[in-house]
Amino acid sequence: MRFLTAGESHGPELTTIIEGVPAGLPLSEEDINEALSRRQKGYGRGGRMLIEKDRVRITSGIRHGKTLGSPITLVVENKDWKNWQSVMSTEAVTDKEKLKRRVAKPRPGHADLVGGQKYAFDDLRNVLERSSARETTMRVAVGAVAKKLLKELGIEVASHVVTIGGVKANLAPTYTLTDIQTLAEASEVRCLDTNVEQQMKDVIDQAKHDGDTVGGVVEVVVGGVPIGLGSYTHWDNKFDGKIAQAMMSINAFKGVEFGVGFEAANLPGSQVMDEIIWDEAQGYIRTSNHLGGFEGGMTNGMPIIVRGVMKPIPTLYKPLMSVNIDTKEPYKASVERSDSCAVPAASVIAEYVVATEVAKEILNKFEADAFERLKQQLALYRETVKKY
Ligand SMILES: Cc1cc2nc3c(=O)[nH]c(=O)nc-3n(C[C@H](O)[C@H](O)[C@H](O)COP(=O)(O)O)c2cc1C
Numbered sequence: 001m002r003f004l005t006a007g008e009s010h011g012p013e014l015t016t017i018i019e020g021v022p023a024g025l026p027l028s029e030e031d032i033n034e035a036l037s038r039r040q041k042g043y044g045r046g047g048r049m050l051i052e053k054d055r056v057r058i059t060s061g062i063r064h065g066k067t068l069g070s071p072i073t074l075v076v077e078n079k080d081w082k083n084w085q086s087v088m089s090t091e092a093v094t095d096k097e098k099l100k101r102r103v104a105k106p107r108p109g110h111a112d113l114v115g116g117q118k119y120a121f122d123d124l125r126n127v128l129e130r131s132s133a134r135e136t137t138m139r140v141a142v143g144a145v146a147k148k149l150l151k152e153l154g155i156e157v158a159s160h161v162v163t164i165g166g167v168k169a170n171l172a173p174t175y176t177l178t179d180i181q182t183l184a185e186a187s188e189v190r191c192l193d194t195n196v197e198q199q200m201k202d203v204i205d206q207a208k209h210d211g212d213t214v215g216g217v218v219e220v221v222v223g224g225v226p227i228g229l230g231s232y233t234h235w236d237n238k239f240d241g242k243i244a245q246a247m248m249s250i251n252a253f254k255g256v257e258f259g260v261g262f263e264a265a266n267l268p269g270s271q272v273m274d275e276i277i278w279d280e281a282q283g284y285i286r287t288s289n290h291l292g293g294f295e296g297g298m299t300n301g302m303p304i305i306v307r308g309v310m311k312p313i314p315t316l317y318k319p320l321m322s323v324n325i326d327t328k329e330p331y332k333a334s335v336e337r338s339d340s341c342a343v344p345a346a347s348v349i350a351e352y353v354v355a356t357e358v359a360k361e362i363l364n365k366f367e368a369d370a371f372e373r374l375k376q377q378l379a380l381y382r383e384t385v386k387k388y
């Protein structure tokens, strides 16, 4: 399975074409719309989310509620486009028109300045339109298709927020996937610890009040993972590496860890390795999951546990110093609108991004023309590996 996304943040619409989804998978617009609306919730977003009501249109690849095995095209309209039509016109415009909403003041921490230098733009809007996290709408749409496929194969994916602006959730030693889904969904900050939810909201409110922004850490958990996705045989077959790349591709993500992650540096080996036991019913299992479901770049059958750190949003109401690209004079940034915190939304994005990678890996490994055959093969493979 592969896909491309296209679309500018304030252009008419966002598009994706997904190729390689097996034929016969039940799929509806509602499956995707539910995912899109989950991404739009979350405490700390700015004015744009009040304008957008993301709904997908499926324009190819599905007939009578099931996939055809042909490319699936998904389209989401940008409601804000009506306010930007002349600014985002695809036609050539006069020099005077070109100046409308031109951006000459790069924001520290955003893609503006480097993008302008790299593509030789005289208007930094050409950078921000595509570097915007608006693009993650389509990544979630693709992930919704992936999640549907995974669910039918007995694989569940869930996400939650671990920290926001230094406020950390106190997590129980274990949660079921259903616990994570239910608790995160019930919380405006997608946090499992109801005791710190208000503190997280307060930190976001305080940052907003101060003209500042906050980041945080999100976690994605995948349950029902087959053993042996990915391979140690070659560096670019290591599946944890592929997930790390996908997580890092989410706007503003600065680091990724699996299981105990960076804490492994401070722990003795005896507290990091997961002991192996054999059970008549389940086959080989680990008594703990410190390694987050990976050994040798391969899934070991334990849940995948992956975390990502999101930096604070770069656009600040509190001015930071930068340079006007026309005059080279210093200036203090002025902002029209921005999010103060997008960590809850980012946890949803991470969930769908990871789901996409798991689906891709399964579709690479098994013959996947027809969904029912894929299902049979996976069931047989699970049984065979268990008996090893
Ligand atoms: C859901 C989400 C919403 C975001 N909203 C904003 C925003 O309103 N303003 C902003 O400056 N950056 C926002 N960002 C972050 C920028 O998109 C990101 O920092 C920028 O593309 C530069 O990329 P980098 O931070 O990965 O280097 C958001 C990111 C995500 C994931």
Ligand SMILES: C=C(O[C@@H]1CC(C(=O)O)=C[C@@H](OP(=O)(O)O)[C@H]1O)C(=O)O
Residues within 6 Å of the ligand: 009, 046, 047, 048, 049, 052, 131, 132, 133, 134, 137, 251, 337, 338, 339
């Ligand atoms: C539009 C979305 O997020 C946007 C991501 C973003 C950025 O710079 O990344 C900047 C903001 O856009 P605008 O400047 O239009 O307010 C966010 O709202 C979205 O998540 O759908």
